């Protein structure tokens with residue numbers, strides 16, 4: 001498992017780093033960033049629950065994702081507490097262009113294995129990109145408290161993206177997982193390229 005993790009980490013390479021202007025824009029819109037972040041955590045929780053429901057016969061998946069549900073909901077509560085501390089409102093959920101663009105790339109019909117693979121790789125990718133964005137925030141925000149705040153999220157999401165790849169490799173041929181992951185990385189880079197750099201969103 002150790003070896004698999006190390007090996008897995010090597011292939012987790014986002015193709016396009018975040019535009020360095022993003023963190024400066026985000027620093028100026030902390031209310032929107034916190035609101036958007038809160039919904040990202042909420043969606044992560046819901047997605048893990050839905051994977052457990054869909055693949056209830058996969059024991060490892062159920063066992064590994066159950067604590068992640070608790071963790072992601074804990075993240076939501078941490079962000080909500082930060083909003084409340086600042087006397088800010090949660091606000092409304094916005095249209096998630098990034099995630100919607102990724103969902104477009106998912107295999108919809110065809111074999112069940114291919115569909116499961118894409119669902120797991122979508123999660124891995126969102127975790128990886130979120131982790132990269134949290135890293136930017138933890139390094140680039142002005143406020144030392146907020147740097148620390150985002151560092152904790154960064155560390156936690158780093159563990160999640162490897163988990164989703166490992167789950168895929170548990171049930172599906174490793175070569176197939178890697179081939180598809182490369183396609184996902186390339187696709188994600190094109191999505192990032194076409195999206196505006198906006199400081200009011202995590203992605």
Ligand SMILES: [Fe+2]
Nearest residue numbers: 041044072075
């Ligand atoms: Fe999270």
Ligand SMILES: [Fe+2]
Nearest residue numbers: 044127157160
């Ligand atoms: Fe996560």
